[in-house]
Structures are given as C-alpha cells and as structure tokens.
Amino acid sequence: MAEPLLEIDSAERIFGGGRSLLGRKLPAVHAVQGVSLDVRKGETLGVVGESGCGKSTLARLIVGLDKPTAGTITFDGRDLVAEARRDPQRLARRVQYVFQDPVASLNPRKTIRAILEAPLRHLLALDKKARQARLKELMEAVNLAPEFLDRYPHEFSGGQAQRIGIARALAADPELIVLDEPVSALDVSVQAQVLNILDDLKQRFGLTYVFISHDLSVVESVSDRVAVMYFGRIAETGPAREIFAAPRHPYTHLLLKSAPVPGRRSLVPEDANTELPDPYDPPPGCAFHARCPRGTDRCLASHPPLEQAAGRPAHRTACYHPVEERGHA
Amino acid sequence: MSDTAAPAMRIGKARSAGRPSALRLLLNNTLATSGLVVLLLIVLLALAAPVLPLPDPDMTAPADRLLRPLAEGHLLGTDALGRDILSRLVWGARVSLAVGISATLIAAFFGSLIGLVAGYAGGRVDTILMRGIDMVMAFPYILLALAIVAALGPGLLNALYAIAVVNIPFFARNIRGITIGLSRREFVDAARLSGKSNMRILFGEVLPNVLPIIIITMSTTIGWMILETAGLSFLGLGAQPPQADLGSMLGDGRKILFTAPHVSIIPGLMIFALVMSINLFGDGVRDVLDPRLKSGALTRPVARTAVKRENVPEKPAHEDRLLDLVDLSTQFHVGGDVYRAVSGVDLYLKGGECLGIVGESGSGKSVTAMSLMGLVPTPPGSITGGAAWLNGEDLFAVSDERMRQLRGADVSHVFQDPLSTLHPLFTVGDQLAEAITAHRPMKRSQADGRAEDLLRLVRITNPRARLKAYPHELSGGMRQRVCIAMALANDARLIIADEPTTALDVTVQAQILSLMDALRREKDAAILFITHDFGVVSAVCDRVAVMYAGRIVETGRTQDVLSAPAHPYTGKLIDCVPVLGQPERRLASIEGRPPVVNKLPAGCAFADRCPRVEADCRTGDIPLSSFGEERAVRCLHPLTREAAHG
Incomplete structure (x- = not known):
C-alpha cells in the first residue's frame, strides 16, 4: 500500500463565533468538524455529500485557500497549514485546485494565454521559450487547439472553459489536484469528455485526485476510495466498491436510494422530514438522527466515532447502529 | 445547467461576436451624440485659444466698457473693464475644462485606489479606510471645499485640490463596492493558486474588471466638477483676477446683472452648454459600458410573446388529448441574426400524464415550454408558427385577457430556482393567497384557509405556522414544495415543471419527485417535465421526448x-x-x-x-x-x- 500523500487529522473549520464587543456570543457555524482522512499517492479519493455538508470548505483547506481552526493537515510529511502561510507558492507547485464554475474561475478580461502563463511565470519562473513549449503541451493535454490561446474566456463553452481550468491546475506540474465539483456545471455530454480527460491525465502524469461531488454516480465512476460527509463530519469512508455495494451508514443508504438511475422507476417513500439541521443550532449527538430510521437514544447522547467494520479494516462508519447486510436497494 | 438561461446566454454570446462597436452604439444614441458634438466643439475651441485671432483676455480698455454683443471688434461685447468677453469665454472655458478634468483624474485616482485596497483587503483595513471616507462625507461638500480653500488660501490650484478631495469618497465608495464583489470571485482564488501576490492580483486581476466602472463614474462626474469649480470661483476662492474662468466671469457680472445682463448670461450659458453636453455624453458612455444596462435591463419585454404565425395548422381531431402542440416554431431575432430556438415541435399530453422533455442546454426545451403560455420575452422572441390546443382552445390565438385567466389556473409553472420564483418580501401565506384570489376572488380568511390546505397537500408539517414564514426562512426543498402548492392553487390541468429539482440535493430531489408523482395522480393533472437527467425521467415520466437543436x-x-x-x-x-x-x-x-x-x-x-x-x-x-x-x-x-x- 502506497504512502499517504495527504493526511488530515481532526481538521475543524468554524466560521463566525467569538464574542461581540459587549461580550455576547456570536453565532458560529461548524463547517468542518473532526475530519480525519488520508489520501495515498496515485489514488482518487471521492468526497460525496449534499450542499452545506462542508465538502467545499474541506477542499479549500487542502489547497491552503483557507486555514483550519483546529487540527492538522500534513502534505508529504510537511505541515501544510504552516506552509500555506509561509510559502504559498511552494504549496501551489504541489497542490492545485479545479473550480466548480469554469467560467467564473477565469478572469473575463484575460486571454487564455495570460491565464495559463501565470502559474508558469510565478510558480515555476520559466523563461519565455520554456513557457511557449509548456503552453503547447498543456493545450494538447486537455485536447484544445493552440489557436484558442489568444481568445477570451467568454468565447468558450462550459466544457472548454473547464478544460482550461484543468490545464491551469496542471501547469505547475502538481502532485495532488483537488477537484471541487468539476463537472456539475456542465451538460451531460460534455461531462463525459471532461471525466475522460481527467482519467487520462491521471494515468499520464501519475496524479493524485481529491474529487468532490454531490453526484454519486460520478464519484463512483472515478474514485478508488470514498468519504461520505454529512453536516461537517465524515459519516462513512472506505474503498469505493465496498461503500457503494454495502453501505453501512443509514445516510449513505438514503443517498444511494435517492439518486435517480436511468431505467429505474423507483420513488422513495414520501417524508417531509428531509431537511438538514440548523447549522447555527446543531443537534446533540448524531446530526442525522432526526432523519434516521435506525436512531435510538444513544445517538442523541453523543456523536458516534468513526469505527472499523468487522472484517473490513478500511471501511469505517460513524454510526452506533450500522447496516450490516450486504447489497443495497 | 439552467436551460431557461440558455437562450439569453446564446443571445449574449452572439451580441459579443457580431455586436456593433462601442462607438457605433454611442452614435446611435442621439442625445449622447449631440452632447459629444457640443463638447468636442467647446474642447476644440478651448484648445485652439492660443492660435485663434482673439484679443488678450486680460487687456483692459476702460473706454470700451460694457459694450453690447455684436459690437464692432467685440462679437460678444465687453465686460466692466472693457475686456473682450469672447476671448475671456474661450480662455475661461479652457481653464474650467482643465480644472474639471484634472480634479476628476485626481479624485478618480485616489478614490479608486482607496476603494480597491479597502474592498480587496477587507477587515480592519477596510474599516479604517472607509470610516475616514465617511468622515469626509459627513461634512456638506461645499463647506468642506470652502474650509480647504480657506486653509490653503484662495487660488485656482487650491480650488482644484479642494474639489478633488471632496469627490474622493464618491469614487472610493463606488469602487469599493465593486471590488468586494470581484475579490470573492473564483478567478481571484485561481490567480492566488497560480502564485500571484496580493499586489499582482489587485492590479492585474481585479483592476481591469473595475476599470469600466471607474470610467463610467468619471464620465458622469466631470460636469459636476466643472460646476463646483465655477461655484468656488464665483465665490472668489478659485481663479484670481485677472485670470478668466467661467465661474469668476459669472461672479464679475453678478453686480451688473440688470444694467449689463450679457456679462453674466454669456458665461452662464457656456457653463450650461458645457455641463449639459458632458452629462449627456457621460450618460451615453455609461449606457454603452455598463454591463447591467447592456444585458438588456432597459428593454422591457411585453407581457405576452408576440405571435407572428406564417402557418396555422388545422385543429387535430384528438378528443382525449389535454394539450396538443402542433408544429411550434419560436425564434429570437437579435441584430440581423435569427435564432431558431424551436423549429417544428409536436407534442401532446393526455390528462394526468407526465411527459418528459430531455435535452442539453440550448436544445430548446425550456423555450418550447415557455412558448405555450406566451412567456418567451418579446422582444427578441416571437412564435412564428404552429398552434397549441388546450382543451380545444388555441393558446396562441386567445385574447390577452383569456391568457391571463389561464395562466396560473388551468396551466401553471414550477421553475428551477424556488428562491427566485418566490418574492422575498412577502410571506408564503401572502403569496399563496394572492395566487388563489387572482383567479377566485374571496375573503382573505378564506384564502388563508385554502392556502393552509395547499401546504398540507404538499406535505409541509405545521402548515398554519409556515404560512407566516418568509421564503428565506425555508429550506430549498420546502420552498419548492411551496412553489408546487402555488401551481396547484387553482386546480391546474397542466403543470409545466422546468427542471424543478435540478437545484436541489439528491435526497430532497427524491422527495419532490415522489410528491409530484403522487399529486398528479391525486389531482389528475398532466405534467410537462423538463429535465436533462434520464434518471429523473425514469422516476416520474410516462413518456419522453428528446430534443436536440430545437x-x-x-x-x-x-x-x-x-x-x-x-x-x-x-x-x-x-x-x-x-x-x-x-x-x-x-x-x-x-x-x-x-x-x-x-x-x-x-x-x-x-x-x-x-x-x-x-x-x-x-x-x-x-x-x-x-x-x-x-x-x-x-x-x-x-x-x-x-x-x-x-
């Protein structure tokens, strides 16, 4: 088994909080709490969850765009949080990011050349000739014609713009790329193009991906391992196959049951009680308790720790009453 | 993947490709063009002052004092000291323009710099800078300008500084607002990850996007600055004698307003012409450059799509069909281009049936649905062919009043984003009651009761309390339930659901799909379900139509x-x-x-x-x-x- 490239240990990110001038407590949102994960070299870790579960905050923590309020993040043996503060460029050479909205992540007033040259100039300090050569390589890698270099972002479709976003992330030749919903703003036919390109690039350059998405089928198709997040915490993590074939957390079950599958006319039973808890007023114990069919008083008392499944050491679930039978509906 | 936005987006793209240049657009605006012509004339005249055959503006000739206009040798007459008014006017306009423009440049430079730094840095820097700006703004501007001139001493240059300082807050506040929005955008994060320093990001990434706003603000402030300069000079704090300046000329003429009105009226008219032309031109520049105005906020579509049918199909003989759409064509005319968003679409729905329309963005699925009830914006859109028979009535031929009756009653819509469909300032109860009473006048208490029933129908727990909730107090799924309740308020026979679950989470989506499926059976309503997802289609649709390129x-x-x-x-x-x-x-x-x-x-x-x-x-x-x-x-x-x- 390969060495972990990225290790996240009980990371926490709280927004707001503190006290006002008069000493009153200000509201705080725990976007990410007690998240521990590791990503091994060369694998794709899928992070699934619904909106507001903290997956994008986690992504920003990994690339150093945001700092955790507690916990540590280690990249290749070095403290990532300290590095992001001390030498962000050094970190950016090794860890890169692909944004969700391809068009918003490109400056409308810059040509593609200027956008792609920025990392080459500022991160790698390449001279003009080397930059030219690298630009050509990059455009080829994401399957775009070199003529596109002198155009502006608004001239591109969503899929092309996302490929430019990927080229920019690749430019500095990083080891880890965090992909934050890279295909959810794209049309389905284009989504497949982008997913295939990502797969090719990973093989060619030996990349490691953290792939964040709300779309279970996309995550299943790209991931080696999966982490399911709910309300800022990890509900379940393990090898993708095991999670999708035999989910143990009731929330993972619910997600799998809810995802629409072509050719499946199955509607989940109606239940209006499907809302997330109020982030300003989190419930005690397990956040999923209110929606959970298996919940007991024990779930309200304390938050269940992430524990290994019997006989499956890599598969860990934060649930007191996990589902044990194999196969999902 | 909002398909609703797709036609608009496509049009936007086309405009930028085949769009007339900014100058052409400006010249199309008659007012702005006339402003530009007048301004150019004045500027040329002012620039040419040294070479024009004008007498020395400061040369006094007591013998020729207060000559009327059209006097020999003095086209516009002379002032109280016998100086040639035409010459003083041209030289004065030169001074006023120079002061106005330099003051604008100074104010724009410092104001924008403060705004950029405050907006980008945020936090404490922002607080300190903006509170400073607030302090400047707390004084009445003319008082502040007077105080500055009083401190520095009268003189044109000092007046210029005073006016520039007084106008810095205007720029700072404007630019800060824009910068705050821009610096939270993803491309700024992307630039940071490309290794750019804060300085590079601020001036290399943010500034180019702010520049149009700075120019717009400048073009609308120059006129104001010239007025202020004139005001200070009028009070004797600006240009000092004998130097000519429009404001001081006006001040000189004030004492003899009744005996020799031309001495003050002529510079007054000049100030008017100058400021007016700059403002007209500035407004034109703003209209051309401002993206909000460019995006069509000024064109107001009419309440119903124009129908310009070339062919009207025969009424088909299908008794069992609730809706029979035959050969629909909808086009958008933008510039010289014709966008055939929908060309020749046939579809039908039986009562209680669910038909899915599947397609990628731009395939015309939303335009098809919006054409039915005349919701395609005109201009630029129009229905150019086909007929839509709803219960034997051609929707494209009915009167506007009948269409109004049908909308929200027999046919209702559920849109993708419930947050933008619901009005943020009214409670859910208000909006439901309005939807009900729009078609069935009844007492408010009755309507409230009905609204409560509707919320119960869409499985919202504790409906009576929820009636008093504002949309922002509800979650996304709840809001979409409210929208569905509204669509059902008048027992709709046909519900047009345009990507109703695309903006929702999977677990919530599953609930909403189950709800819609159950409700259409309970209410025997047909659903036209627009989506891009075959999984969603499988879950709820009886039949499916796949669209491609209209x-x-x-x-x-x-x-x-x-x-x-x-x-x-x-x-x-x-x-x-x-x-x-x-x-x-x-x-x-x-x-x-x-x-x-x-x-x-x-x-x-x-x-x-x-x-x-x-x-x-x-x-x-x-x-x-x-x-x-x-x-x-x-x-x-x-x-x-x-x-x-x-």
Whole structure:
C-alpha cells in the first residue's frame, strides 16, 4: 500500500463565533468538524455529500485557500497549514485546485494565454521559450487547439472553459489536484469528455485526485476510495466498491436510494422530514438522527466515532447502529 | 445547467461576436451624440485659444466698457473693464475644462485606489479606510471645499485640490463596492493558486474588471466638477483676477446683472452648454459600458410573446388529448441574426400524464415550454408558427385577457430556482393567497384557509405556522414544495415543471419527485417535465421526448426509449452518463458541440457528431417517422431495426 500523500487529522473549520464587543456570543457555524482522512499517492479519493455538508470548505483547506481552526493537515510529511502561510507558492507547485464554475474561475478580461502563463511565470519562473513549449503541451493535454490561446474566456463553452481550468491546475506540474465539483456545471455530454480527460491525465502524469461531488454516480465512476460527509463530519469512508455495494451508514443508504438511475422507476417513500439541521443550532449527538430510521437514544447522547467494520479494516462508519447486510436497494 | 438561461446566454454570446462597436452604439444614441458634438466643439475651441485671432483676455480698455454683443471688434461685447468677453469665454472655458478634468483624474485616482485596497483587503483595513471616507462625507461638500480653500488660501490650484478631495469618497465608495464583489470571485482564488501576490492580483486581476466602472463614474462626474469649480470661483476662492474662468466671469457680472445682463448670461450659458453636453455624453458612455444596462435591463419585454404565425395548422381531431402542440416554431431575432430556438415541435399530453422533455442546454426545451403560455420575452422572441390546443382552445390565438385567466389556473409553472420564483418580501401565506384570489376572488380568511390546505397537500408539517414564514426562512426543498402548492392553487390541468429539482440535493430531489408523482395522480393533472437527467425521467415520466437543436429527435414511452434508443443522439446521451452501480463502464463522450441555432445545417443537426452519419443525412429535411407504439424518431439510420422499418 502506497504512502499517504495527504493526511488530515481532526481538521475543524468554524466560521463566525467569538464574542461581540459587549461580550455576547456570536453565532458560529461548524463547517468542518473532526475530519480525519488520508489520501495515498496515485489514488482518487471521492468526497460525496449534499450542499452545506462542508465538502467545499474541506477542499479549500487542502489547497491552503483557507486555514483550519483546529487540527492538522500534513502534505508529504510537511505541515501544510504552516506552509500555506509561509510559502504559498511552494504549496501551489504541489497542490492545485479545479473550480466548480469554469467560467467564473477565469478572469473575463484575460486571454487564455495570460491565464495559463501565470502559474508558469510565478510558480515555476520559466523563461519565455520554456513557457511557449509548456503552453503547447498543456493545450494538447486537455485536447484544445493552440489557436484558442489568444481568445477570451467568454468565447468558450462550459466544457472548454473547464478544460482550461484543468490545464491551469496542471501547469505547475502538481502532485495532488483537488477537484471541487468539476463537472456539475456542465451538460451531460460534455461531462463525459471532461471525466475522460481527467482519467487520462491521471494515468499520464501519475496524479493524485481529491474529487468532490454531490453526484454519486460520478464519484463512483472515478474514485478508488470514498468519504461520505454529512453536516461537517465524515459519516462513512472506505474503498469505493465496498461503500457503494454495502453501505453501512443509514445516510449513505438514503443517498444511494435517492439518486435517480436511468431505467429505474423507483420513488422513495414520501417524508417531509428531509431537511438538514440548523447549522447555527446543531443537534446533540448524531446530526442525522432526526432523519434516521435506525436512531435510538444513544445517538442523541453523543456523536458516534468513526469505527472499523468487522472484517473490513478500511471501511469505517460513524454510526452506533450500522447496516450490516450486504447489497443495497 | 439552467436551460431557461440558455437562450439569453446564446443571445449574449452572439451580441459579443457580431455586436456593433462601442462607438457605433454611442452614435446611435442621439442625445449622447449631440452632447459629444457640443463638447468636442467647446474642447476644440478651448484648445485652439492660443492660435485663434482673439484679443488678450486680460487687456483692459476702460473706454470700451460694457459694450453690447455684436459690437464692432467685440462679437460678444465687453465686460466692466472693457475686456473682450469672447476671448475671456474661450480662455475661461479652457481653464474650467482643465480644472474639471484634472480634479476628476485626481479624485478618480485616489478614490479608486482607496476603494480597491479597502474592498480587496477587507477587515480592519477596510474599516479604517472607509470610516475616514465617511468622515469626509459627513461634512456638506461645499463647506468642506470652502474650509480647504480657506486653509490653503484662495487660488485656482487650491480650488482644484479642494474639489478633488471632496469627490474622493464618491469614487472610493463606488469602487469599493465593486471590488468586494470581484475579490470573492473564483478567478481571484485561481490567480492566488497560480502564485500571484496580493499586489499582482489587485492590479492585474481585479483592476481591469473595475476599470469600466471607474470610467463610467468619471464620465458622469466631470460636469459636476466643472460646476463646483465655477461655484468656488464665483465665490472668489478659485481663479484670481485677472485670470478668466467661467465661474469668476459669472461672479464679475453678478453686480451688473440688470444694467449689463450679457456679462453674466454669456458665461452662464457656456457653463450650461458645457455641463449639459458632458452629462449627456457621460450618460451615453455609461449606457454603452455598463454591463447591467447592456444585458438588456432597459428593454422591457411585453407581457405576452408576440405571435407572428406564417402557418396555422388545422385543429387535430384528438378528443382525449389535454394539450396538443402542433408544429411550434419560436425564434429570437437579435441584430440581423435569427435564432431558431424551436423549429417544428409536436407534442401532446393526455390528462394526468407526465411527459418528459430531455435535452442539453440550448436544445430548446425550456423555450418550447415557455412558448405555450406566451412567456418567451418579446422582444427578441416571437412564435412564428404552429398552434397549441388546450382543451380545444388555441393558446396562441386567445385574447390577452383569456391568457391571463389561464395562466396560473388551468396551466401553471414550477421553475428551477424556488428562491427566485418566490418574492422575498412577502410571506408564503401572502403569496399563496394572492395566487388563489387572482383567479377566485374571496375573503382573505378564506384564502388563508385554502392556502393552509395547499401546504398540507404538499406535505409541509405545521402548515398554519409556515404560512407566516418568509421564503428565506425555508429550506430549498420546502420552498419548492411551496412553489408546487402555488401551481396547484387553482386546480391546474397542466403543470409545466422546468427542471424543478435540478437545484436541489439528491435526497430532497427524491422527495419532490415522489410528491409530484403522487399529486398528479391525486389531482389528475398532466405534467410537462423538463429535465436533462434520464434518471429523473425514469422516476416520474410516462413518456419522453428528446430534443436536440430545437427539434424533437425521438419520442416514446420512457421504458422503451431508455431500453432501446433509436436515435444515435439518444443512445449517446444515455451512454455518456455514469450509472450508479456500474463504475467500470467507460463513458462514451459525444465529440464536438451542438450547432448554433442561428446557423443550422441542412439535414440532420446531429450529423457532424454522429458515428452513423451518411451522405443522405446532410440533405433535405428529415421527418419524424413513427414506429411501434407511440414512438417516433427523426433519423434515416436509426439504431434499432424496428425503427428503420417504420
């Protein structure tokens, strides 16, 4: 088994909080709490969850765009949080990011050349000739014609713009790329193009991906391992196959049951009680308790720790009453 | 993947490609052009002052004092000291323009710098800078300018500084607002990850996007600055004698306003002409550059799509159909281009049936649905052909009043984003009651009762309390339930649901789909369900129609189409989506892009991307040929043998 490239240990990110001038407590949102994960070299870790579960905050923590309020993040043996503060460029050479909205992540007033040259100039300090050569390589890698270099972002479709976003992330030749919903703003036919390109690039350059998405089928198709997040915490993590074939957390079950599958006319039973808890007023114990069919008083008392499944050491679930039978509906 | 935005987006793109240049746009605006002409004249005159055959503006000639205009040698007469007014006017305009423009530049430079830094840095820096700006703004501006001039001493240069300082807050506040929005954008994060320093990001990434706003602000402030300079000079604090300046000329003439009115009226008219022309021109510049105005906020579409039908189909004889849409064509006319968003779409719905329209963005699925009730914005859109029979009534031919009665009653809409569909300032109860009383006048208490029933119908717990909730107090799923309740308020026969679950989380989506499916059975309402997701279609739709480039390429029962797609596009569209439980499947991507609907190829629009394309695909119109039960495909070389033999 390969060495972990990225290790996240009980990371926490709280927004707001503190006290006002008069000493009153200000509201705080725990976007990410007690998240521990590791990503091994060369694998794709899928992070699934619904909106507001903290997956994008986690992504920003990994690339150093945001700092955790507690916990540590280690990249290749070095403290990532300290590095992001001390030498962000050094970190950016090794860890890169692909944004969700391809068009918003490109400056409308810059040509593609200027956008792609920025990392080459500022991160790698390449001279003009080397930059030219690298630009050509990059455009080829994401399957775009070199003529596109002198155009502006608004001239591109969503899929092309996302490929430019990927080229920019690749430019500095990083080891880890965090992909934050890279295909959810794209049309389905284009989504497949982008997913295939990502797969090719990973093989060619030996990349490691953290792939964040709300779309279970996309995550299943790209991931080696999966982490399911709910309300800022990890509900379940393990090898993708095991999670999708035999989910143990009731929330993972619910997600799998809810995802629409072509050719499946199955509607989940109606239940209006499907809302997330109020982030300003989190419930005690397990956040999923209110929606959970298996919940007991024990779930309200304390938050269940992430524990290994019997006989499956890599598969860990934060649930007191996990589902044990194999196969999902 | 909002399809509603797609036509607008396409139009936006087309505009930027074939859009007339900014100058052309400006010249189209008569007021702005006349402002520009007057301004240019004045500027040229002022610039040419040293070479024009004008007498020395400061040369006094007591013998010739207060000559009327048109006097010999003095076209505009002379002032109280016998100085030539025309000469002083031209030199004065020169001074006023120079001061106005320099003051604007100084204010714009410092104001924008403060605004940029405050907006980008945020936090404490922002607080300190902006509180400083607030302090400047707390003084009445003329008082502040007076105080500055009093401190520095009278003089044109000091007046210039005073006016510049007084106007810094105006720029700072404007630019800060824009910068705050920009510096939270993703491209700033992207630049940071590209290794750019804060300084580089601020001036290399943010500034170019702020620049148009700075120019707009400048163009609208120059006139104001000239007025202020004139004001200070009028009070004797600006230009000092004998120097001519429009304001001081006005001040000089004030004492003899009744004996020699021309001495003050002429500079007054000059100030008026100068400021007016700059303001007209500035407004024109703003209209051309301001993206908000450019995006069409000034064009107000009419309440119902224009119908300019070239062909009106015969009324079909299908008694069992609730809706029968025949040969619908909807076009957008932008500039010289015609966008055939929908061309020749036929579809029908029986009572209580759910038909899914599937397609990618820009395929025309939303425009089809919006055309039904005349919701396509005119201009630029219009219905150019076809008929929509709802219970035997042609929706494109009914009166506006009848259309108003039908909207929200017999036919209602559920849109993608419930947050923008609901009015943020009214409670859910208010909005539901309004939807009810718009069609059935009743007492408010009665309407409230009915609204409560509706919320209960869409399975909202504690409906009475929820009536008093504002949309922002509800979650996304709850809001969409409220929208569905509103659509059901008047027992709609047909609900048009335009990507109603696309903005929702999967678990919530599943709930909403279940709800809609159950409600259509309870209420026997037909649903026209627009989506891009075959999974969603499978869950709720009886039949499905696949759209590509404004036409239906395949239609049939959901199960049939999904298990044996006949059109290559349908097949590809199904294959390119990852399916849960089949992670090993390599996704088949569709190479290329859909055609632009203002340049549709002859023959099949999918031909360029199709693996089965043959020569005959590119010639002539390809008909939608029926086969099997309720199935049809628009393809000469379909994937299934059954379809090929029709």
